[in-house]
Amino acid sequence: MSNRLLNIEETAQVLKRADRILVIGCSGSGKSTLAQTLSAMFGLPYVSMDRDVFWMPGWTQRPRAEALAIVEQRVAQPRWIMDGTSPGTLPLRLPRTDLVLWMRPRRHVSLYGVISRWLRFRGRTRPEMARDCPERLTFEFLSYVWGFEKTESPEIEQKLADYGPGVPVHILRSHSHTRDLLSHLRRP
DSSP: OOSOBOOHHHHHHHHHHOSEEEEEEOTTSSHHHHHHHHHHHHTOOEEEIIIIIIEETTTEEOOHHHHHHHHHHHHTSSSEEEEOOOGGGHHHHGGGOSEEEEEOOOHHHHHHHHHHHHHHHBTSOOTTSOTTOOBOOOHHHHHHHHHHHHHTHHHHHHHHHHHOTTOOEEEEOSHHHHHHHHHHHHOO
């Protein structure tokens, strides 16, 4: 990866002045939780790729052209924080991004995240999902989460290099790493 990897202190400093932040990573890794926390801390408008771009009520997938038009409109805004990986939209999002926070915990952590989320919201729609999309869990989705690092990360790294070579990246490999980052941000 040709992007500059930041340490935790550098990341905290960039976050304090960033206007546009991407939070990417595997499902269940904690993207939405972190993005919403940072949105509240810094007053950045929160964009959920699942809720605001990809899904319409009743688990209906938004047509691709319409989804891309929404992404273009959102990234044109002066300030935002977006959670969601979607490598196909990174060419639109990366050129406008000040910082990428890449959630890369071990796969059992993400697997635990999606299962616990399913248990918590089973039969209901979670806040960062489109209306009338009750939480669901399938074997295909669990397989996707299990293989994410191997199947998706190479494409993400390539998109970072191709469309955001100057964008700094901070990799969060655990929930304790995320807590450490938030602790740094709360210091005066």
